[in-house]
Amino acid sequence: AQSVTQLGSHVSVSEGALVLLRCNYSSSVPPYLFWYVQYPNQGLQLLLKYTTGATLVKGINGFEAEFKKSETSFHLTKPSAHMSDAAEYFCAVIPNTGGFKTIFGAGTRLFVKA
Amino acid sequence: NAGVTQTPKFQVLKTGQSMTLQCAQDMNHEYMSWYRQDPGMGLRLIHYSVGAGITDQGEVPNGYNVSRSTTEDFPLRLLSAAPSQTSVYFCASSLTRGGNEQFFGPGTRLTVL
Numbered sequence: 563a564q565s566v567t568q569l570g571s572h573v574s575v576s577e578g579a580l581v582l583l584r585c586n587y588s589s590s591v592p593p594y595l596f597w598y599v600q601y602p603n604q605g606l607q608l609l610l611k612y613t614t615g616a617t618l619v620k621g622i623n624g625f626e627a628e629f630k631k632s633e634t635s636f637h638l639t640k641p642s643a644h645m646s647d648a649a650e651y652f653c654a655v656i657p658n659t660g661g662f663k664t665i666f667g668a669g670t671r672l673f674v675k676a
Numbered sequence: 677n678a679g680v681t682q683t684p685k686f687q688v689l690k691t692g693q694s695m696t697l698q699c700a701q702d703m704n705h706e707y708m709s710w711y712r713q714d715p716g717m718g719l720r721l722i723h724y725s726v727g728a729g730i731t732d733q734g735e736v737p738n739g740y741n742v743s744r745s746t747t748e749d750f751p752l753r754l755l756s757a758a759p760s761q762t763s764v765y766f767c768a769s770s771l772t773r774g775g776n777e778q779f780f781g782p783g784t785r786l787t788v789l
Contacts, residue, residue, distance in 0.1 A: 594775040605766055605780030613775035662772045668718040
């Protein structure tokens, strides 16, 4: 069965430092790929997604992610962290086999230090 | 558009009580789903629906019922609340065509005593 692995349940960075959140999926057929963000006491919202085409995807708030088929990865990055980026981030996939159910990773909580 | 709305925002129940969590969307999405979120466990799918009159179980359906009489509404019923159902519940909706993201409601925080 398809699964999503997020390395690190907690990541801490200093303000202005690079943010790197890791995501790997298990599938021989590349799925549709998503990153969602959840701010405290709110629902999830879409940061960015990859469906087809260019493998480097830009999202909201300066985030981007690169789909690497050979590594079955979809890591999320941001060059310079801001205090407002502190949140929980979820990687998710939809199998590209005609399905529509989303499979979520366990989430990574990002802490940003002043 | 209001997007996905959920009521109530907070609820406290006693063991054995029943209640219904409401969810509605105004985006004409075919697919609607209910998740529960518990610390360290991410989001777990409870039930989902691909259209009015069609529902199916997710990975943790026990103790919950759903129905989908209209495209807009997808209520979640707790039949006899248990402390293990203390959680934050999210409703989400999307189009069923491949690659479409889900839109989430603000959540309902449920405590069962």
